[in-house]
Amino acid sequence: MNADCDPLQTMKNRKFSPFIYSLATLVIMLALVLVGRSFVPDRVQITILGTTDLHGNILPIDYYTNKPDNRGLAKIATLIKRVRKEQPNVLLIDSGDTIQGTPLESFHGRKNNQPIDPMMLVMNSLNYDSMTVGNHEYNFGLKVLEKARSEAKFPWLSANTYDKGKEQTHYKPYIVKDIAGVRIGVLTSEYCVVDVVLVLRVEGVGVV
Numbered sequence: 568m569n570a571d572c573d574p575l576q577t578m579k580n581r582k583f584s585p586f587i588y589s590l591a592t593l594v595i596m597l598a599l600v601l602v603g604r605s606f607v608p609d610r611v612q613i614t615i616l617g618t619t620d621l622h623g624n625i626l627p628i629d630y631y632t633n634k635p636d637n638r639g640l641a642k643i644a645t646l647i648k649r650v651r652k653e654q655p656n657v658l659l660i661d662s663g664d665t666i667q668g669t670p671l672e673s674f675h676g677r678k679n680n681q682p683i684d685p686m687m688l689v690m691n692s693l694n695y696d697s698m699t700v701g702n703h704e705y706n707f708g709l710k711v712l713e714k715a716r717s718e719a720k721f722p723w724l725s726a727n728t729y730d731k732g733k734e735q736t737h738y739k740p741y742i743v744k745d746i747a748g749v750r751i752g753v754l755t756s757e758y759c760v761v762d763v764v765l766v767l768r769v770e771g772v773g774v775v
């Protein structure tokens with residue numbers, strides 16, 4: 568993703584309501600009791616969290632000036648952990664432009680690529696489900712890109728990136744996750760404005 572937007576953009580206006588989540592939990596529990604013969608509830612709440620254009624920002628500082636700044640995956644981690652505590656059914660995706668953009672990643676990509684990529688290290692610990700490949704993933708060359716990709720515990724996705732002369736996409740084009748009985752597809756493409764999240768099939772009576 569290439570909008571170069573604030574990494575907290577997708578989060579900053581989000582308000583988390585314990586009441587709503589408590590209510591949702593109650594609805595799900597009631598559904599489980601009422602359905603009885605099946606373990607599939609008739610109502611499931613799934614929260615989709617997305618980050619984009621993280622650009623190598625982890626700590627809440629401006630990496631060029633070393634001054635505190637309202638950015639970075641560490642701050643987002645706090646929000647992610649809070650949501651996971653309130654709502655177990657979470658899909659967490661990143662839309663790319665991830666491993667380039669700060670002196671931290673420049674040093675890693677150009678001077679010392681031996682350790683695990685810092686962004687992959689943090690994103691692994693946060694249990695991301697997938698990451699779309701952004702154009703800036705290529706900034707330090709394919710070797711650095713493929714090393715970071717191999718270190719991720721989640722797939723890197725792109726439905727429109729091909730090796731020359733090949734029919735198959737270089738990356739996984741999509742994933743399908745089963746969350747609380749609901750099959751959700753994440754289909755992505757480089758230079759796309761948003762990743763597409765599809766509810767493919769619901770193993771229940773309905774979906775909200």
Ligand SMILES: [Zn+2]
Pocket residue numbers: 568569570571572620622663664703
């Ligand atoms: Zn970007």
